[in-house]
Amino acid sequence: xxxxxxxxxxxxxxxxxxxxxxxxxxxxxxxxxxxxxxxxxxxxxxxxxxxxxxxxxxxxxxxxxxxxxxxxxxxxxxxxxxxxxxxxxxxxxxxxxxxxxxxxxxxxxxxxxxxxxxxxxxxxxxxxxxxxxxxxxxxxxxxxxxxxxxxxxxxxxxxxxxxxxxxxxxxxxxxxxxxxxxxxxxxxxxxxxxxxxxxxxxxxxxxxxxxxxxxxxxxxxxxxxxxxxxxxxxxxxxxxxxxxxxxxxxxxxxxxxxxxxxxxxxxxxxxxxxxxxxxxxxxxxxxxxxxxxxxxxxxxxxxxxxxxxxxxxxxxxxxxxxxxxxxxxxxxxxxxxxxxxxxxxxxxxxxxxxxxxxxxxxxxxxxxxxxxxxxxxxxxxxxxxxxxxxxxxxxxxxxxxxxxxxxxxxxxxxxxxxxxxxxxxxxx
Amino acid sequence: xxxxxxxxxxxxxxxxxxxxxxxxxxxxxxxxxxxxxxxxxxxxxxxxxxxxxxxxxxxxxxxxxxxxxxxxxxxxxxxxxxxxxxxxxxxxxxxxxxxxxxxxxxxxxxxxxxxxxxxxxxxxxxxxxxxxxxxxxxxxxxxxxxxxxxxxxxxxxxxxxxxxxxxxxxxxxxxxxxxxxxxxxxxxxxxxxxxxxxxxxxxxxxxxxxxxxxxxxxxxxxxxxxxxxxxxxxxxxxxxxxxxxxxxxxxxxxxxxxxxxxxxxxxxxxxxxxxxxxxxxxxxxxxxxxxxxxxxxxxxxxxxxxxxxxxxxxxxxxxxxxxxxxxxxxxxxxxxxxxxxxxxxxxxxxxxxxxxxxxxxxxxxxxxxxxxxxxxxxxxxxxxxxxxxxxxxxxxxxxxxxxxxxxxxxxxxxxxxxxxxxxxxxxxxxxxxxxxxxxxx
Numbered sequence: 001x002x003x004x005x006x007x008x009x010x011x012x013x014x015x016x017x018x019x020x021x022x023x024x025x026x027x028x029x030x031x032x033x034x035x036x037x038x039x040x041x042x043x044x045x046x047x048x049x050x051x052x053x054x055x056x057x058x059x060x061x062x063x064x065x066x067x068x069x070x071x072x073x074x075x076x077x078x079x080x081x082x083x084x085x086x087x088x089x090x091x092x093x094x095x096x097x098x099x100x101x102x103x104x105x106x107x108x109x110x111x112x113x114x115x116x117x118x119x120x121x122x123x124x125x126x127x128x129x130x131x132x133x134x135x136x137x138x139x140x141x142x143x144x145x146x147x148x149x150x151x152x153x154x155x156x157x158x159x160x161x162x163x164x165x166x167x168x169x170x171x172x173x174x175x176x177x178x179x180x181x182x183x184x185x186x187x188x189x190x191x192x193x194x195x196x197x198x199x200x201x202x203x204x205x206x207x208x209x210x211x212x213x214x215x216x217x218x219x220x221x222x223x224x225x226x227x228x229x230x231x232x233x234x235x236x237x238x239x240x241x242x243x244x245x246x247x248x249x250x251x252x253x254x255x256x257x258x259x260x261x262x263x264x265x266x267x268x269x270x271x272x273x274x275x276x277x278x279x280x281x282x283x284x285x286x287x288x289x290x291x292x293x294x295x296x297x298x299x300x301x302x303x304x305x306x307x308x309x310x311x312x313x314x315x316x317x318x319x320x321x322x323x324x325x326x327x328x329x330x331x332x333x334x335x336x337x338x339x340x341x342x343x344x345x346x347x348x349x350x351x352x353x354x355x356x357x358x359x360x361x362x363x364x365x366x367x368x369x370x371x372x373x374x375x376x377x378x379x380x381x382x383x384x385x386x387x388x389x390x391x392x393x394x395x396x397x398x399x400x401x402x403x404x405x406x407x408x409x410x411x412x413x414x415x416x417x418x419x420x421x422x423x424x425x426x427x428x
Numbered sequence: 429x430x431x432x433x434x435x436x437x438x439x440x441x442x443x444x445x446x447x448x449x450x451x452x453x454x455x456x457x458x459x460x461x462x463x464x465x466x467x468x469x470x471x472x473x474x475x476x477x478x479x480x481x482x483x484x485x486x487x488x489x490x491x492x493x494x495x496x497x498x499x500x501x502x503x504x505x506x507x508x509x510x511x512x513x514x515x516x517x518x519x520x521x522x523x524x525x526x527x528x529x530x531x532x533x534x535x536x537x538x539x540x541x542x543x544x545x546x547x548x549x550x551x552x553x554x555x556x557x558x559x560x561x562x563x564x565x566x567x568x569x570x571x572x573x574x575x576x577x578x579x580x581x582x583x584x585x586x587x588x589x590x591x592x593x594x595x596x597x598x599x600x601x602x603x604x605x606x607x608x609x610x611x612x613x614x615x616x617x618x619x620x621x622x623x624x625x626x627x628x629x630x631x632x633x634x635x636x637x638x639x640x641x642x643x644x645x646x647x648x649x650x651x652x653x654x655x656x657x658x659x660x661x662x663x664x665x666x667x668x669x670x671x672x673x674x675x676x677x678x679x680x681x682x683x684x685x686x687x688x689x690x691x692x693x694x695x696x697x698x699x700x701x702x703x704x705x706x707x708x709x710x711x712x713x714x715x716x717x718x719x720x721x722x723x724x725x726x727x728x729x730x731x732x733x734x735x736x737x738x739x740x741x742x743x744x745x746x747x748x749x750x751x752x753x754x755x756x757x758x759x760x761x762x763x764x765x766x767x768x769x770x771x772x773x774x775x776x777x778x779x780x781x782x783x784x785x786x787x788x789x790x791x792x793x794x795x796x797x798x799x800x801x802x803x804x805x806x807x808x809x810x811x812x813x814x815x816x817x818x819x820x821x822x823x824x825x826x827x828x829x830x831x832x833x834x835x836x837x838x839x840x841x842x843x844x845x846x847x848x849x850x851x852x853x854x855x856x857x858x859x860x861x862x863x864x865x866x867x868x869x
Contacts, residue, residue, distance in 0.1 A: 114727075115725065115726055115727030115728070115733065116727055116729070116730055116733060117727060117728050117729055118730065146726070146727075147725060147727070150725050150726065151725075293849070293850075294850065312760060312763065314757060314760070315553075315848050315852065315853055316757070316853065319853075320852070320853025320854070321848070321849060321850045321851070321852060321853060322848045322852075322853075323847055323848035323849040323850075323852070324847045324848055325847055325848075325849070344728075346728050346729075346758075347723050347725075347727075347728030347729075347732070347758060348723045348724035348725040348728065349725050349726070349727040349728045350724075350725045351724050351725070352724050352725065355724060358820050359763075359820070361820075362820055362821055362823075363847060407820055408819060408820055408821075409766060409769035409770060409772075409773060409818055409819065409820050410769055410772050410773045410818055410819075411773075412773065
């Protein structure tokens with residue numbers, strides 16, 4: 001109810017008293033639309049629920065026709081065809097044409113970057129220095145950001161968010177559920193990856209560094225070498241050892257506790273990222289990777305996964321060779337992929353990963369692989385597949401409900417469920 | 429018993445055939461598209477239709493039981509295909525056309541016509557999305573950023589060959605204006621909304637004075653004003669031959685446009701209109717058409733915080749005219765039909781959304797008598813789809829302008845523009861000579 005109040009206030013600030021009654025009626029319809037994602041969070045909601053779907057896409061297994069999913073204490077306790085999956089008496093039942101796992105957006109900045117796009121709500125990039133691995137996402141995530149509600153209303157239940165592209169190392173990322181009033185309630189993984197960028201976008205202006213591709217990679221190597229020295233020194237446990245927050249994060253990277261996620265567009269930058277990762281034995285996640293379709297064999301040989309750019313990302317500048325077929329080409333080669341909503345500096349302030357997957361689906365990826373890329377495939381790359389990404393017994397009760405084919409333009413998401421709670425309801 | 433509609437179609441076909449006979453030249457064969465589902469937009473859909481195209485015009489449209497292709501026609505089997513009018517994009521920036529510079533906020537004398545690169549890959553992408561006509565505009569960082577041009581995306585060599593011309597042969601276009609936050613900048617640009625409106629009033633008063641002098645000069649040539657190209661363009665605006673295309677987002681800014689229009693009597697199309705749903709009745713009562721953009725999420729700037737997929741449905745219900753635009757690079761021309769589908773998702777009627785992609789947009793460019801429907805006598809601007817226009821699974825297979833195919837998905841080069849890939853961002857290479865025995869398009 002809190003958010004409803006906030007939104008009504010927005011509307012009255014926008015001149016509600018000047019509206020005639022017909023406009024007000026329409027406005028109220030629209031406001032209802034704007035807040036449909038928000039009528040939730042009644043206190044102490046039950047986390048027990050039954051969902052019945054004409055089609056249940058488990059993703060981990062076959063599609064179940066006329067299926068039932070039972071959620072107990074927020075976890076999936078049963079899934080199967082209706083005739084063999086009895087719904088216990090007294091359980092609330094929600095119905096839909098199509099049920100999928102809650103969607104997992106493999107890379108976004110939502111919650112760290114806000115919808116207004118004003119300085120005060122843009123915390124995804126700190127521009128004073130090129131290398132800032134100590135910046136934590138949990139210190140910036142706004143669980144009450146309107147865009148969190150927005151993407152949730154299309155079925156997104158888990159997001160990998162945090163520091164964005166645009167600096168050689170911009171900071172840390174995290175995994176959240178799109179639910180909860182505070183960062184602590186939302187957090188699944190507080191430090192998921194270290195976000196890096198190679199290419200023109202991470203080059204500094206004027207005489208600052210890095211000013212070239214060569215310099216950027218040299219600076220990255222230098223930091224990693226420094227990190228190795230720090231780890232060695234720390235291991236010796238000498239009295240004069242001083243904690244260095246920056247190098248602590250690098251140490252976690254070197255230890256393989258977190259991967260380096262490198263946002264790249266051009267093929268040579270993709271290869272540079274692989275080269276550095278192999279030199280330092282890092283876990284690497286290639287991000288965006290517009291020209292991945294030009295170096296499929298090299299990526300395949302590296303065995304690193306790719307979080308592919310939003311399919312509808314603008315094809316300009318370093319992305320001029322972007323193809324809608326990129327995800328399909330990588331998946332054809334057996335490279336693990338996920339899709340993402342990515343980062344936009346203007347509009348749409350966030351993309352919706354469901355929409356991006358739809359265009360990939362019809363661009364040779366196919367519906368099954370497209371759905372996997374925004375559920376289980378994404379969860380695997382993010383290291384959270386033990387909890388989310390498929391409809392399996394023991395996993396979190398996170399589901400997305402649709403009134404038809406989720407990828408079709410005119411289908412609506414009618415409900416989003418997180419850990420057994422209906423957190424978005426309506427028809428969007 | 430023949431239904432009135434069928435009778436009309438038959439009659440139309442007969443007269444069209446006569447026209448074809450009169451104007452046919454031996455080299456130019458008519459083309460008959462046979463067996464498609466036709467979406468004429470100005471009438472009911474035809475499940476099994478025939479459309480005949482000749483010399484750049486539509487010469488027959490109807491049910492296949494009532495229309496037969498001319499004997500000499502090239503027959504194209506269109507079974508399983510859908511044919512609808514080419515899409516009209518009422519607001520685009522493809523081709524990199526910018527007009528006004530940063531020197532002043534009001535520059536009616538400059539035109540995007542002098543800036544457009546017809547070889548830009550953006551035009552090829554737009555064709556692959558089914559766009560056949562576009563209003564290419566200068567930007568929104570000025571109160572008045574200059575003259576727009578209406579282009580047919582013809583694949584010819586020069587901008588002169590692309591521009592749509594009026595009956596006297598003059599290039600057609602509008603006047604781009606903006607209010608709200610984009611045009612608020614450091615001096616000499618306005619710093620407030622009040623100042624913005626005052627500056628616009630001032631220039632329109634100047635234009636009225638200029639127009640009066642022109643009138644007076646008809647009696648007495650001595651009274652003619654010194655020629656001022658900007659004022660000449662604004663006189664066209666005052667006379668109604670040049671439509672104002674007005675960028676506006678917030679509800680109060682929308683009403684400011686309506687107020688200025690009331691004061692000076694110019695014709696205006698509201699563009700973007702993020703808050704349209706808050707003032708839908710005022711817009712409808714003013715009879716001012718809206719060209720909408722739908723964005724995948726709200727915000728991006730303060731004045732667009734309430735933009736939503738619902739605007740089309742709300743304006744339709746209020747009785748306002750609605751079209752869509754890509755604002756390419758804001759949205760991708762290849763996905764223009766997707767925008768209308770999202771409006772349908774949010775409650776707009778299917779019929780209204782189809783009109784919004786075609787005839788309503790055409791009317792906002794004064795081109796409703798030439799394009800925007802599959803009607804006999806109109807330009808042969810149409811697209812061939814392999815499924816329903818509002819399905820994600822449908823693809824534009826071919827795009828035709830003036831009876832010439834400008835996009836063919838089965839052609840590798842064309843498909844590269846449609847899907848992207850290595851080289852897709854590079855400018856189109858136009859050769860005046862030969863490429864595999866054909867003129868390269």
